[in-house]
Amino acid sequence: MFDVEKIRKDFPVLREKVNGKPLAYLDSAATSQRPKQVIEAVGRFYSTYNANVHRGLYGIAEEATLRYEEARGKVKLFINAPDTREIIFTKNTTECSNVIMRGWGEKFVKKGDKVVTTILEHHSNFVPWQQLAKRVGAKFEVVGIGADGTLDEAELERALRGAKLFAFSAASNVTGTLNDTRKLCRLARENGVVSVVDGAQSVPSMPTDVKRMGCDFLTFSGHKMLAPFGVGVLYGRAELLERMDPFMYGSEMIRSVTRTKSEWSELPYKFEAGTPDVAAVIGIGVAIDYLKRLGMGNVLAHERSLVSYVLKELAAVGGLEIIGPADAKKRAALVAFTLKGVHPHDVAAMLAEDGVCVRSGHHCAMPLHERLGRPASTRASVYLYNKNAEIDMLVESLQRVKRAFG
Numbered sequence: 001m002f003d004v005e006k007i008r009k010d011f012p013v014l015r016e017k018v019n020g021k022p023l024a025y026l027d028s029a030a031t032s033q034r035p036k037q038v039i040e041a042v043g044r045f046y047s048t049y050n051a052n053v054h055r056g057l058y059g060i061a062e063e064a065t066l067r068y069e070e071a072r073g074k075v076k077l078f079i080n081a082p083d084t085r086e087i088i089f090t091k092n093t094t095e096c097s098n099v100i101m102r103g104w105g106e107k108f109v110k111k112g113d114k115v116v117t118t119i120l121e122h123h124s125n126f127v128p129w130q131q132l133a134k135r136v137g138a139k140f141e142v143v144g145i146g147a148d149g150t151l152d153e154a155e156l157e158r159a160l161r162g163a164k165l166f167a168f169s170a171a172s173n174v175t176g177t178l179n180d181t182r183k184l185c186r187l188a189r190e191n192g193v194v195s196v197v198d199g200a201q202s203v204p205s206m207p208t209d210v211k212r213m214g215c216d217f218l219t220f221s222g223h224k225m226l227a228p229f230g231v232g233v234l235y236g237r238a239e240l241l242e243r244m245d246p247f248m249y250g251s252e253m254i255r256s257v258t259r260t261k262s263e264w265s266e267l268p269y270k271f272e273a274g275t276p277d278v279a280a281v282i283g284i285g286v287a288i289d290y291l292k293r294l295g296m297g298n299v300l301a302h303e304r305s306l307v308s309y310v311l312k313e314l315a316a317v318g319g320l321e322i323i324g325p326a327d328a329k330k331r332a333a334l335v336a337f338t339l340k341g342v343h344p345h346d347v348a349a350m351l352a353e354d355g356v357c358v359r360s361g362h363h364c365a366m367p368l369h370e371r372l373g374r375p376a377s378t379r380a381s382v383y384l385y386n387k388n389a390e391i392d393m394l395v396e397s398l399q400r401v402k403r404a405f406g
């Protein structure tokens with residue numbers, strides 16, 4: 001059984017109080033909280049076997065390397081990747097997009113080619129492709145959405161014809177739209193287009209299977225899935241990674257250097273330049289253990305039930321305009337909204353006084369907010385440790401905002 005009260009005991013931050021009220025953390029789409037198992041694993045690394053990886057021949061260096069590589073194996077299984085060589089540790093999702101943009105995009109996308117993304121994207125999965133198109137003189141096409149925030153499929157099919165690369169998110173961090181990743185990757189493949197899936201909002205919350213999805217690349221961040229800050233994952237099909245150029249040079253990614261030329265290490269090290277955040281990588285392994293113990297299907301079911309509750313309760317507040325699909329099954333674990341006549345920052349600031357942590361602003365998705373016809377929104381997001389009582393706090397606090405501005 002999914003025992004949320006038991007789970008909450010693993011998250012020390014959730015015991016914090018704000019102005020004497022319990023903390024209602026509803027901003028996991030920005031970053032998740034961490035369970036004590038992850039916090040302790042990081043502490044254990046620094047206090048008992050802190051050493052750099054892949055270098056030392058002494059005991060604690062060997063242990064650090066073993067745990068680091070063990071984490072890679074856990075990530076591989078977690079997303080059902082064929083090979084650990086296809087799992088590259090980066091800092092975050094943003095770095096992943098840039099590695100693909102510089103390593104694959106700049107090498108294979110030529111003048112006059114077409115690069116496609118969607119209006120749903122976070123800047124991290126929008127700007128790299130926009131800039132790639134500018135750098136190489138390619139066309140940049142942005143597929144739009146319908147009124148309910150779902151992708152315009154007719155427009156997408158047109159856009160994919162003759163394209164080189166298609167980058168899209170599995171789940172939008174604003175509308176919550178869940179894209180059918182398997183279908184979109186198949187469409188890309190049928191058109192000979194390389195697919196890049198931004199999994200920042202999906203991988204933490206639902207089962208992920210890259211073989212089934214059929215993507216060429218998948219990117220995500222550890223900090224949104226219980227792991228420490230400082231580790232992201234780039235999955236890429238080995239065949240593509242082999243052909244790509246590294247984006248950063250130095251340290252672990254070097255095989256040999258002479259005065260005139262250099263050769264790169266084999267995968268995945270070719271893309272892991274410099275000393276990595278070893279503690280964060282070990283932490284993502286422990287975070288995955290934690291998620292697997294709960295079961296990703298159960299995490300998804302719990303979040304769906306919370307999102308249904310959020311949608312129902314927010315509708316009852318009145319005066320709120322909810323962004324994105326009305327059906328909880330069609331959205332990620334977040335709900336963005338606007339309150340007529342009140343700036344989203346004022347909403348978030350008043351909620352903060354009541355201990356309710358939400359995000360306001362453009363959520364790094366300015367083109368999307370422009371399309372939605374509003375410069376900003378307030379976003380409440382939930383994760384495996386949230387419960388309905390925290391949604392009740394959100395609703396109560398929103399009533400207070402309405403009274404204050406009413």
Ligand code: PMP
Pocket residue numbers: 029030092093094095122124125169171172173198200201221364
């Ligand atoms: N894509 C999406 C959909 C996101 O929600 C985020 C984080 N808000 C990112 C990319 C960027 O993630 P990071 O800041 O960890 O690089």
